[in-house]
Amino acid sequence: MAILYFLSLDVMILVYFPSRWYKSHHPVDRALSVVGTCAKLRAAEQTERRIRLLQQLDSELRSVERTVRHAWRRRGTVGRWSPLRKEFQNHSGRVVKYLRDQEARLGREDPSVVVSDIADALVSIAENYAAGQMGALLPDELVKDLVAPRDWELLRLSAVLLAALGTGVGAHLLGMTDIAAWLGAGVLIFGLIITFRHDFRKYISIFPGGGFAP
Numbered sequence: 001m002a003i004l005y006f007l008s009l010d011v012m013i014l015v016y017f018p019s020r021w022y023k024s025h026h027p028v029d030r031a032l033s034v035v036g037t038c039a040k041l042r043a044a045e046q047t048e049r050r051i052r053l054l055q056q057l058d059s060e061l062r063s064v065e066r067t068v069r070h071a072w073r074r075r076g077t078v079g080r081w082s083p084l085r086k087e088f089q090n091h092s093g094r095v096v097k098y099l100r101d102q103e104a105r106l107g108r109e110d111p112s113v114v115v116s117d118i119a120d121a122l123v124s125i126a127e128n129y130a131a132g133q134m135g136a137l138l139p140d141e142l143v144k145d146l147v148a149p150r151d152w153e154l155l156r157l158s159a160v161l162l163a164a165l166g167t168g169v170g171a172h173l174l175g176m177t178d179i180a181a182w183l184g185a186g187v188l189i190f191g192l193i194i195t196f197r198h199d200f201r202k203y204i205s206i207f208p209g210g211g212f213a214p
Helices: 002-016 026-043 047-069 071-075 084-107 111-130 153-173 180-203
Strands: none
Touching (some): 026 111, 047 071, 071 084
């Protein structure tokens, strides 16, 4: 069970002390990567390719949301007890809401037009993040009237950890002591992949090459 315990501890450390592990340029890389997908979608002519790219865009925007929510922590521009933390949290939440509203337009308007607006917003986010403007990732006139959606990341992560620990403990009680830890670790990694998709590696620091997702 020791392996499972340390895996869970490792994930918790990455959640509560992200600036220690993440590269500071991660939000910029993530945003500009999605801009590339937007460009491909705008240029796509075949319906099947557009559908695949829309699915890819949906997945990548979920990743951008998680990145934006914690961008102010990754940048390391405010202390743990700074009064600016709440302001940055609120602003990042409204930015997430703006991106969701733009994405919702894909079902009502011409995707080639909508993705241009999404790409413009992502470029602004990347530029302002690089400049250290955590409270102005997007212009205030775009987000001031928006209500930030709830952040369920910690709840989902807790569910994955509980499932992994429950699997390990259950296997141990059933007498499968030799593989209990491995079963738990497998559930943990599989749960992270299912829950966070290609962002799952940022919660695990034991992969080859350092293991930290860029």
